[in-house]
Amino acid sequence: MAVNLKQLAELLGLSQTTVSRALNGYPEVNAHTRRRVLEAVRATGYRPNRAAQRLATGKARSIGLVMPIASGIDSDIHFGEFLAGLAEEAVKHDFHFVINPSAPDDEEATFRRLAASGNVDAVFLAYMRANDPRISILKSLSIPFVVHGRSIGGPRDYPFVDIDNTRAFYDATKLLLQLGHQRIALINGPDYLAFSIRRRKGLMRALDEWGLRLDDSLVQYSEMTDEHGYRSMQRFLQQPDAPTAVLCSSTVLALGAVRAINQAGLVIGRDISLIAHDDVLPMLKPENFSVPLTTTRSSLRAAGARIAARLIGGILEQGDYPEQELWPAELIVRASTGATPGR
Known part of the structure; x- marks a missing residue:
């Protein structure tokens, strides 16, 4: 049976406040103590009460995604690979996803509802379009965000991870x-x-x-x-x-x-x-x-992990990341390229 916060604190010989602060990334908890707490969490199967955690920290420990849903929109293994990288990083920090389905013509309202709900601490954007209106929408809202990709035209001062x-x-x-x-x-x-x-x-x-x-x-x-x-x-x-x-x-x-x-x-x-x-x-x-x-x-999974690290680092006030990252793609020559026929 999983333990509660009080039992976990007694097991470690620490106060409940110290254990809670270690789990929530407070900088005043030293690395040794944080490591002890995390090892005990893994050993006991302790899961924090999210409602209490949110009340104590003001953070939902969740990342938001608006998922366009419409006839003709197919599932995409590329996006699945990106989400796998995002998920791997989120699990390390006990963060969740909140996925909001939305019709393509209702995305603005969906983003506004998601930001106002308090259910997420940050959001990310993907599948960027030319002159993408979602960037201006998110810049007008009081919620952190990172873009996977870049728009063409429109605002340029926004956080992104993209490949060249x-x-x-x-x-x-x-x-x-x-x-x-x-x-x-x-x-x-x-x-x-x-x-x-x-x-x-x-x-x-x-x-x-x-x-x-x-x-x-x-x-x-x-x-x-x-x-x-x-x-x-x-x-x-x-x-x-x-x-x-x-x-x-x-x-x-x-x-x-x-x-x-x-x-x-x-x-x-x-x-x-x-x-x-x-x-x-x-x-x-x-x-x-x-x-x-x-x-x-260029690895989509690595891009997903990087965006999650940036969002979570910003939420927990940890890490120092550049605002905009443009990754080079590596050209790898194999047997599928040769001289033009007759050359």
Whole structure:
């Protein structure tokens, strides 16, 4: 049977106040005492009374998320991986999630209700759009927040963790250009999302430096599923002047693209080159494809953990984090990229 706060304090020979302060991250509790308390919590299965904890500290120890719900919005393994990182960090500090479902046209009201409820100490935003109105909404509310990604246009003075999507796809395109490719296709995420816009921008910037222009017939936007990757690649291969290389915004899209390439009887890395963005999904490793994929790599789970650490650190007044973080993506060259055919 789990113990209560009084029994835990008696077991440790400490006052209930000291145990409570150790659990709630008060800086005046020394590291040795905090460690003893946490070890006892693990050993006894003690769970704090959240209502009492909130009364004592004024903190709910919860992070809020507004989840858009509507017909046509599919589940996304990428977001699941991000949440896994967020959850791993939250568990370390005994924080919870509060997920509020919302219709896309009711997000502003949902954020306002969530902030006013007192049920969360902070919120995070994801799936950033161009000129995303949610940033201005949250800046007007008295609740801390961190953004995963960046908007395009609008306010710039807000906390975020993002990867340099423009640079990632610029570097990937430059590699293909150096290998002689000029007909380069893009299988991208949804066209309204900021990361998709920036990845296209990176491709266009590299092409422009080589005196080339992006052929709009070689760009497909879609949800990032293997079926969409398959259909997009089929369309490209059916063109009279098919691309000799393709960029995919996810290894999930690449899974479908590879299927279409194989069905067409082409050899990846010889007849057509492929580069995918690798979010480091545990069930879909690029090195395990039939032809190991060249990738731009940045871990979604690490991003989730970082955002949780920043939010929790701000709530508990611990840690010193930069306001804005732009992470580089690593370009990893494998066998799926080769010289353009006939070169």
